[in-house]
Amino acid sequence: MSSQETKKYPSVLLQNRHPDRIATLDEYRRSGGYEGLTALLGAGNPKQAQQVLLDANLLGRGGAAFPAGKKMMTIAENAPFPRYVVCNADEMEPGTFKDRVLIFADPHQLIEGIVIAGYAARASHGIIFIRPEYEQAARIMEREIEVARSEGLVGRNILQSGYDMEIVVHRSGGRYICGEATAQINALMGVRPNPKQPPPYPTTKGLWQRPTVVQNVETLCCMPHILRNGAQWFGSLALTENGAGTKVFCVSGRVERPGCYELPMGVPLKEIVEVHAGGIKNGGRFKACLPGGASTAFVPARLYDIPMDYESLKQEGFRLGTAAVMVFDHSDCLVDATVNLLDFFARESCGWCTPCRDGLPYIRDLMKRVEAGRGSTETIEKIETMCRHMWSAYCAFAPGAVSPVQGLMAEFKDEVMAHVEQGGCPFK
């Protein structure tokens, strides 16, 4: 596919993006902001919102890709109050920065999303859980929430509908594991943010033992648009049959123009890299990419044309994750990169379960041996066995952590073996 064939795709989430400033409430309103919410509150039917979200096939954009509508619907009708909506702005997946871009582009989009989600779940509290690195974003949100409050969009009796919802910003102390929904709930309650294996699910017993909906920033940002334009419209945005809506791709690594690009679901990987991100830097060759953050497996060059949506990647055994496309070119040693990723994961493990706490450093050390050329076929076998066993860890962190390793072993075994055979890194 060459650049002249590419179409101009509609911009939805980032339509109010300015390179140098944040979109104001007015700007947002001009682009149709708060229309969805007004309509929803006017209709006064939370169930309807849930149904629309389900019909729109809106999958959670935080990585797990759980249908947002379905999550809302798991809250029992007679579940106790108060209920909570937690906006997960704790994106700590390496390579991912879409939430920051979304907040900086259009904070009201998120606020509206939270209120919509809150109304759908009949929640009275919205909490934006934000990582400490995004202090600036947290301040923006706090400021814009006040603006919204003064406009009657947040707080008591929103848009005179009788619906009350408070939104607060909660700053995290900063840990990768806090991005996990159950761990995030623990963090909010002021206990150690270890994940908690369901059941009970957060939608049954979450924050303070009340029903809690945890949604990613991007997921919440999609909601106003869905409510305004309908489920069908959202589905039609995607290029592929199975996808729905647009996706904010964070492209980074060996590309000319790293950054966030909002593209339809199912846009081919090659197009993202070659066209939107300006191709490989310094005329290099595409070697592999991590399609959805550090906890996904390497996509090799043979799948350069793969449509980037949840379903297509799943069929090939990959995950779209957060759609953080990290590109590596021919000069990069993937073993070394994996060691870096493992270093990150070993450091960020919460220390709860054995495979993750002690197994990841073990795998990292083995991987370091391979990288240093001191590995053997036995070392590699050991790594592969341990990676397999990581899938029996407590939460999804450990399987995510070994995904790049397993991807490496599956697609780039030659490169690994080269380290063993040459007794060192062939790229150094």
Next chain:
Amino acid sequence: MIPEPTLSHLKDRIAAADHPRELVVDVMFALQEHYGYLSDEAVETTGALLGMSPLQVEELATFYTFLYREPVGRYVIHLCDSVICWLDGAESLRDHLCRKLKIEMGRTTPDGLFTLLPVCCIGYCDRSPAMLVNRKVYGPLTPEKVDELLEKLKQESE
């Protein structure tokens, strides 16, 4: 001791909260702001304010990255060492910083100005290699830019 306004502000917030414990991170940040780092005294104060034992506060304080249980310098430099920044030369940048400040990672310069800490991906992969100085982002960095920044900070502090 913590200044009375800060303390009373915290107390008000705690009194207003449905669940005082949910403010523990905020209280710790506030006290960290005051002490420069989260001292033992700050931990104990946090516990006392929220009805928790010092240990229960410590359980959280030692968990999070941005709560410093050891004294830090005036400028805390968090250098991202995750994969994209690493790809773009974070390691050489780290070595440059260590050389320049004459400290190892995790240490504070003798003049108490800079503390050098690694951090996992800070979400500025489009501006790699990046770092935070007192939670403000700088990137993409080169050794020259770093030198410039350090000079600026040094002057600021005087």
Next chain:
Amino acid sequence: MADEIKPESYEKRLEQEPQENAWDAVRALGQGFWTTFRHLFRRPITEQYPEERRQLPERSRARIVLTRDPDGDERCVACYLCSAVCPVSCISMQSAERSDGRRYAEWFRINFGRCIYCGLCEEACPTSAIQLTPEFDHCRRDILSLVFEKEDLLVDHTGKDKDYNFYRYAGVATRPEEKGTHIKESPPVDVKSNLP
């Protein structure tokens, strides 16, 4: 094949054995008698023990000693494994803590009146402290004097294992060896560290 021999096949093998003729039998018998007869005139190999003493191999199992580590300190940590494994229960001890934090034997006794020199204690010893030596002739007339106390057992060398020093590996804090200073140990974790 040796492992193929089963009761029935053994019987069969007996039947299948080539029948020797009488002459062979007589010759074999004669051979036997001739062999023994010849032995009659060979020089006896007997060593006349108290007059002639031979240096026994290093690994022969006789008198038990408690050795010291290369630094000259007691190796025994009084872990009770030797007394547990001893089939005749001839080892007893009392462990205690020394002022420098080491676990040691407050008293340690082996009743050589009971000892059968099986060497299991040496095998069980995790610190190479207890070792069997080739010194075998320590009979006494008074059975009580066969009860050896720690003072009698302790020697001032390392015995067979020249280099091993348990406390260099164990990872327990003793003075002067603090945590993290032992072999293959990283320095103690500081939970308060600002490093992630």
Next chain:
Amino acid sequence: MPKLIIDDISVAVPEGTKVIEAAEQVGIHIPRFCYHPALGSVGACRVCAVKFLQGPFKGVQMSCMIEAADGMVVSTTDPEAVDFRRHVIEWLMINHPHDCPVCDEGGHCLLQDMTVSGGHGMRRYQGKKRTYLDQDLGPLVQHEMNRCIQCYRCSRFYQEYAGYRDLGVMGIASRVYYGRFGPGTLKSPFSGNLIDICPTGVYTDRPSRYKGRRWDYERTPSVCIHCCLGCRITVNVRYREVVRIEARYSPTVNGHFICDRGRYGFFYASSDRRPRKARSGGAETRPKNARDEAAHRLEEITARHGSGSVAVVGGSRSTLETLAAERRICRQLGWQGPSLFTGTEESAAARRAAGHLTTDLAVSLEALKNADLILVAGADPINEAPMAALAIRQAARNGAHIEVIDPRPVTLPLEYVHRPAGTDKISEILRGLGKPSTEDASGDIQDLAARLDQSRRPVVVCGAGKIASERTVEQAARLARNLRRAGKKAGLFFVMTGANTFAACRMAGDPADLETLLLMIEDGKVRALVVVEADPMSEYPDLARLVDALAKLDLMVVLDCIDTETARAAHVFFPTQTFFETGGTLINNEARIQQARPAFAGGTPISQTGGGSHPPRVFRDDIPGTEALSAGQLLMDIVSALSGGISRSVEEFDGVAPEFSGFDPVEATGERGTWAKLPLRTAAGPDSPQMGGETPIKKGELLLVESVYGTEALSRSSPWLQELESEPALTLHPEDASRWGLQHGDRCELSTEAGALTVPVHTSRSTAPGTLVLPRHRRLRWQVFQHFRSGLDTVRIRKTGGEGA
């Protein structure tokens, strides 16, 4: 009842049973570190992985996290699961130090067992080992963090189960650290359970540090005698010395845990101060001489003054066997007593409690955990019967409402409502609650009455003796019965004063208490006293009077296993065996009869008989220090030397008290014990005390109370617990304090005609106004108050020191 198949064995288990438990029921022990039946499952260690072949779950899953369901087919031996478990062990072992030989857990270490059984024998990991610095956690628990495998059991037990907050988990990733905020003594009186619960040697028993290995210990199941609950314990003896007590699982009494008083109170048994020789006139003598002397003099006295001039004084730390012997002797020889209580009020309250306990009302400690409302009246669980506090906490964790009515500043490791009320007020409140309908309840207790009304399984926990009077006991029983009548599964749980108080209630003769007996001594009616395992001189609140009375006696014979003031004052003294040596039967507060076997034969510990660095190497045919016999046996020996004496086996209870007619010792040694024959249902209860009208509330009173360490007769001599004792202080309401010009932290002098003592002052708002609380602590010479509850008019208070002074 879901039915599932585990390793080809089919098993049906109750709903909600985890697969790991189901497997255990068919004899398959799945490895575990973080899972503990009392703490529940959290799935942290991942070593209980099994493979689910069929059913709602598939593949390798944690057996502790999944509830058994119909149609499950589980394999514990599947190669995939086995390989995963092997890896988990390997991961856990990468940082585990090579120090088993110097680790006290070695030999009963779960990690050791799992490592060996999991087949991990070679270290493949080539990296360095992580190390930690240890903390000083006080005299009971030794900390060695290097050995930690991060199973989270300790923090879960300490914070969630026991409710104390000074030990927890810090750090993250592979640097997780379990400990305190800073070094210091653990605050929980249940800290010893960390030792039992830790699957490896992070927490080890400090008093028995480096004493020996478990395989060398003589281990005997026994019963704890340091409070009325009768928790099950395992006694570890080595070289004639009790070296360690461990909790022993009991499904009905203590569950998995015991308190630190029970765990570390045993040092009296092997103390070098324990009397080993009989004494006559202060000089050591042979046991036979002493016996002849005692018999001879008793004979003389009975000849001169009649058989009623001899009295037996006993106590509630004696076994049922000893108490029965005392009773039989008194009956058959016409002696006075046995007097098994110190004060008249205490005796009346305890005996009334024992009389009110019926089979339908009595609740076990385990059943207490299932209550949905617990009303604690006149009891201070932590200080009087610590494990009861732990049980109440479990009820609270399950959502029970806890209300405490007590004059003392009761602290419990849980959320509860405290109503400070004077001792007389307690019974009034209970009486108010006990009225047939809520409306009758007066003002401030209406909410409590309403809660009681809504509750389904309320339990009244009531003291019986020192603080809760006979009236209180009566009202508590009445309340429980009324609740029962109202169709609730109501229960009654008495916190009694001693290990065998229930038995003492049934065995006490006339007079039942020392206070009454004292009058007879002062009258000259009683000329000789046989004191069996009791120490009136440290128990009776008016020492001066007691000493005067004892001086009038012609003869005082004392039988005891500890060195007491009374023993030192005896004319003839016999050493007795401890409970560890005799074994015997105890009846706990819920009338459960439990029998313990002797843990060892007795004798002076080898560590004390040897002079030098090693035990003596001389042969002798007797065991030194085995002169002592069981108190009951000794008593029988003395009596049988009298002319016309009786001789019967000590073990027979028949004819002594009807409760024990069908007593089965085999059942009593089991984990559940057996029940004393209680009345099934009491319609009216025993004769009610005169309840005419409202009693006038006293203006003020001084309460002599128990504290967890330092007041109980046997455990107070434990050197380790002595280190944990907080300085005994006088606690009072701040308003009362200001009346005497006292402040928190001051020192004051309390004086009566009999003497004075000086103590620090503590103020607490949860003390009932007008009440002064003082522990009957070994460090205080508190025996100057003429009564357990002194009216404040008899006590003078004077500030002697403090902030300004």
Next chain:
Amino acid sequence: MIDGILGFAVLLVKIAVVLGILLLLAAYLVWMERKLLGRFQVRLGPNRAGIFGLLQPIADALKMVTKEDIVPDQADRLLFLLAPAVVTATALLMFAVVPFGPDLTLMGKIVPMVVSDINVGLLFVFAMSSLGVYGVALGGWASNSKYSLLGGIRGAAQMISYELALGLSLVPVVMLSGSFSLVEIVRAQARIPFVLIQPVSFIIFIIAAMAESKRIPFDLPEAENELGAGYSTEYSGMRFGMFFIGEYVHIQVLGALVAVFFLSGWRGPVLPGPVWLLIKMLAVAMVMIWIRATLPRFRYDQLMEIGWKVLIPVSLINIVATGALMMLF
């Protein structure tokens, strides 16, 4: 009357001398066996008590005598005590009919150099040797020990099996000498020792005799690695010693019998008769020791097979052949 008394005195002297020599010899036979076995096995053998260990038998005897005499708790006391005596006594009694030299003329009286020359001497020998088994069987029974019992039963079975061959092997000798008297048998060999005429008988006799004496390779009744020490397991002190003496006296008796039946008894050139007999006895004893040093123990089935299936038929054939030859010549 005087003759009678004198004859009795001479008899007593003969008995004393024979007993003395036999017992002394038994003791030194032990020494010799140990010494020889030592040499056969390239060892030294006893060499500590006296020069060449010559005082060893005395040391052994002292040890035996001073050791505690233990009778097992459940043993049949009478039989237990009797058994060793039976073994020793029968062995000693057998020697009563063995001539150990030519008649001696003493003060005009002919004194036969035999304790008692009875005309059925050979039968007496068999009778005594058969009685000897009672010692073994009774000892085994009376000990009330499974090892002892097994040993005793084996001893009895073995004795019965080999008695037959033993007796049959001597039939040709009786046929040739025409007498049961041992004196006559010796006399019949004046010209040529029967060993040259009857080698088959000789071999059968040697084998059977060794089986009778329960020596390796026929020591199944003792078989220390299977039965402890067989019938003597429960014996200690001198009672064990008596079994021991019995065995070694038995060896001497067998030596003497072999000499009498096949090696022309005391006859020989130059040296006096008793010396020759001694030499021949010792030679036989040495051969037996040599066999002990060479051959392993038979399996029990082999033992029985040799006895019943080989020795008895062969000796029967031998008898027939001898008879046939005697008819011819």
